[in-house]
Amino acid sequence: MMEQFVQALSIAGSDSGGGAGMQADLKTIQERHVFATTVLVAITAQNTLGVNDAFALPTKIIDEQFEALAEDLAIKACKTGMLADVERVRAVVKNLKKFDFGPLTVDPVMIAKGGAPLLSEDAIAVVKNELLPLATIATPNLPEAEKLTDVSIEDEADMEIAAKKLQAVGVKNVMIKGGHFVGDDQSSDFVLLEDGTSFWLTSPRVDTIRTHGTGDTLSACITAELAKGKSVEDAIRIGKKYVDETIRHGIIVGHGHGPLNHWAGRNSDESNG
Numbered sequence: 001m002m003e004q005f006v007q008a009l010s011i012a013g014s015d016s017g018g019g020a021g022m023q024a025d026l027k028t029i030q031e032r033h034v035f036a037t038t039v040l041v042a043i044t045a046q047n048t049l050g051v052n053d054a055f056a057l058p059t060k061i062i063d064e065q066f067e068a069l070a071e072d073l074a075i076k077a078c079k080t081g082m083l084a085d086v087e088r089v090r091a092v093v094k095n096l097k098k099f100d101f102g103p104l105t106v107d108p109v110m111i112a113k114g115g116a117p118l119l120s121e122d123a124i125a126v127v128k129n130e131l132l133p134l135a136t137i138a139t140p141n142l143p144e145a146e147k148l149t150d151v152s153i154e155d156e157a158d159m160e161i162a163a164k165k166l167q168a169v170g171v172k173n174v175m176i177k178g179g180h181f182v183g184d185d186q187s188s189d190f191v192l193l194e195d196g197t198s199f200w201l202t203s204p205r206v207d208t209i210r211t212h213g214t215g216d217t218l219s220a221c222i223t224a225e226l227a228k229g230k231s232v233e234d235a236i237r238i239g240k241k242y243v244d245e246t247i248r249h250g251i252i253v254g255h256g257h258g259p260l261n262h263w264a265g266r267n268s269d270e271s272n273g
């Protein structure tokens with residue numbers, strides 16, 4: 001007998017260049033053998049060189065996308081990416097409270113690698129106070145963790161302090177990504193779990209500028225694994241391994257911060273587990 005195929009949801013912005021945002025989420029969730037659904041929040045005119053323009057969608061169509069999914073699909077986990085501004089963050093929070101789409105991964109996207117803002121400054125407090133308390137896991141990069149906690153992150157000890165502060169605002173599990181520590185020969189992320197246990201996930205840093213969409217790819221992989229019913233710790237470990245492979249086996253697309261190789265792990269048994 002045919003069974004329901006596992007479904008996950010990406011609530012995010014579109015990257016026309018295909019490397020980050022909703023496109024990275026779709027590719028990643030598909031590679032993890034989970035059916036990807038979407039709520040589009042904003043559209044960017046973007047490529048590997050930068051973001052030329054952005055347009056936030058009306059909240060009416062955001063609400064309608066949530067309603068359409070809830071009325072038909074059986075979504076087992078969801079994630080947020082680019083949410084644009086206060087109005088859009090509040091619309092997403094409202095819908096996440098209304099519908100049960102399983103464990104929520106919040107990737108608190110604020111600024112693209114090229115420097116373009118993807119979240120308005122006044123929306124940061126709304127993400128912190130209204131969205132993060134709904135999260136099963138949050139995956140900020142270093143600048144995002146600094147903005148959310150007011151901790152200036154200079155070293156690994158600061159990452160641990162920031163993770164504890166994030167847990168204090170209500171996020172159950174926290175993964176602070178160390179990808180922005182340029183100069184290090186390792187790329188180390190700090191994980192603090194709900195039960196208070198913590199660990200570091202470290203991989204040799206790949207010397208490349210082809211890292212567009214790393215955060216989206218990691219959080220989408222975690223979401224897909226949570227949808228399959230994996231524990232938070234297992235989902236995080238699989239996410240780190242998956243994103244590492246997509247960076248390590250890079251591809252040449254575009255002239256700037258190039259995208260990842262989302263199908264890099266296809267031949268690895270562990271990646272598809």
Ligand SMILES: Nc1ncnc2c1ncn2[C@@H]1O[C@H](COP(=O)(O)OP(=O)(O)O)[C@@H](O)[C@H]1O
Binds near residue numbers: 141177180188211240
């Ligand atoms: N050059 C790199 N080599 C290996 N791993 C990396 C590299 N850059 C980022 N990562 C990893 O990619 C993931 C995403 O991190 P990061 O780039 O900090 O996120 P974001 O895209 O949100 O800024 C983390 O697991 C980080 O350790």
Ligand SMILES: Cc1ncc(COP(=O)(O)OP(=O)(O)O)c(N)n1
Binds near residue numbers: 046212
């Ligand atoms: C539409 C859109 N969403 C998110 C991002 C940022 O993605 P991220 O994975 O943090 O990767 P970088 O852009 O920082 O490389 C984006 N650029 N566009």
